[in-house]
Amino acid sequence: MTDLGSAHVLVLGATGGLGGPIARELAAVGAKVTLSGRDPGRLEALAAELGTSVVTTVTADLTRPDGPASVVRAAADAAPLTGVVNAAGVVAFGSVEQLDDDTLDEVLLLDLVAPIRLARAVLEVLPEGGFLVQVSAVVAEKPMPGMAAYSAAKAGLTAFDAALATELRRRRIRVLDVRPPHTETGLATRPVAGEAPKLPQGLAPDAVADRLVRALTDDERDLPSSAFTGARPTPS
Numbered sequence: 001m002t003d004l005g006s007a008h009v010l011v012l013g014a015t016g017g018l019g020g021p022i023a024r025e026l027a028a029v030g031a032k033v034t035l036s037g038r039d040p041g042r043l044e045a046l047a048a049e050l051g052t053s054v055v056t057t058v059t060a061d062l063t064r065p066d067g068p069a070s071v072v073r074a075a076a077d078a079a080p081l082t083g084v085v086n087a088a089g090v091v092a093f094g095s096v097e098q099l100d101d102d103t104l105d106e107v108l109l110l111d112l113v114a115p116i117r118l119a120r121a122v123l124e125v126l127p128e129g130g131f132l133v134q135v136s137a138v139v140a141e142k143p144m145p146g147m148a149a150y151s152a153a154k155a156g157l158t159a160f161d162a163a164l165a166t167e168l169r170r171r172r173i174r175v176l177d178v179r180p181p182h183t184e185t186g187l188a189t190r191p192v193a194g195e196a197p198k199l200p201q202g203l204a205p206d207a208v209a210d211r212l213v214r215a216l217t218d219d220e221r222d223l224p225s226s227a228f229t230g231a232r233p234t235p236s
C-alpha cells in the first residue's frame, strides 16, 4: 500500500474534466497537490476550492519544448515531489484524408511528445518510491477509425510507458499507464479538429479519478481499459 498522506503530487491538466477530479481525489486522501493547466482562471478557481491542499499552481503550454520541464521545475522548487499525474491531452476527429499538418502536430505534440519530455524532466527529481502516471486511452489498445492520429499518439505513449517502467524498476519508480474508456468530461465536444461521432454514454469522471487514485494507493502497475469495467457510467 502507498500512503499518499505525506505525498506532494503534480497534476498536469488539472483544469480538465479528468485532471480536476484526480486533483480533488488526491487531496481527499491527504496528498498535497501542485496544479498545472493552461487556463489561469480555472486553475485559480480549483486552487481556491482545494485550499491548503495546494502547494502552488503553474500555468504552461505543454506543446512548447520547455513546457513540461518548466512545470516540473516549478513544482519541485516549491516542495520535493513524490509523484506526477499527467492528465493533459487533446483529441481530433476525422479521416486520415482530412488530417491537416496543424492538427497532426498538435495531437502528437501534446499527447505523445510532451509526455515523453515530461518523463525526462520527472526522472531528474523523483525519489525512490516515486511515481509517474500518464493518462493514455482505450484507443491505445483498440485504435479507432476517424481517430487515427489520436490512436497513434496514445498507442505510442503506452509503448513508451511500458519501456520506461522496465527501465525504472531498479530505481523503484513506478510508471502507471492509464487507459480509460470514453468518459463524460466534454473532451469529445472540444476537439482540435473534426466532430465526434455519436458516442455511447461515457464513464463518470469522478469514478475514473477514484479508480486511478486507488491504483496508486494499491501499488498497481498498469491500468488497462478493462480495469474500469466496474466504474459507474454518468446517469443519463
Ligand SMILES: NC(=O)c1ccc[n+]([C@@H]2O[C@H](COP(=O)([O-])OP(=O)(O)OC[C@H]3O[C@@H](n4cnc5c(N)ncnc54)[C@H](OP(=O)(O)O)[C@@H]3O)[C@@H](O)[C@H]2O)c1
Binding pocket: 012, 013, 014, 015, 016, 017, 018, 019, 037, 038, 039, 040, 042, 060, 061, 062, 063, 087, 088, 089, 090, 091, 110, 135, 136, 137, 138, 179, 180, 181, 182, 183, 184, 185, 186, 187, 188, 190, 202
Ligand atoms: N474524456 C475521455 O473520454 C478520455 C478517455 C480516455 C483518455 N482520456 C485522456 O484523458 C486526458 C484528459 O482528458 P479530459 O477528458 O480531461 O479532457 P479535457 O477536459 O479537455 O482536459 C484537457 C486538459 O488538457 C489541458 N491542455 C490542453 N491543451 C494543452 C496544452 N497545449 N498545454 C497544456 N495543457 C493543455 C487542458 O488545459 P486548459 O483547459 O487549461 O486549456 C485541460 O486541463 C487526455 O489525455 C485524454 O486523451 C480522456
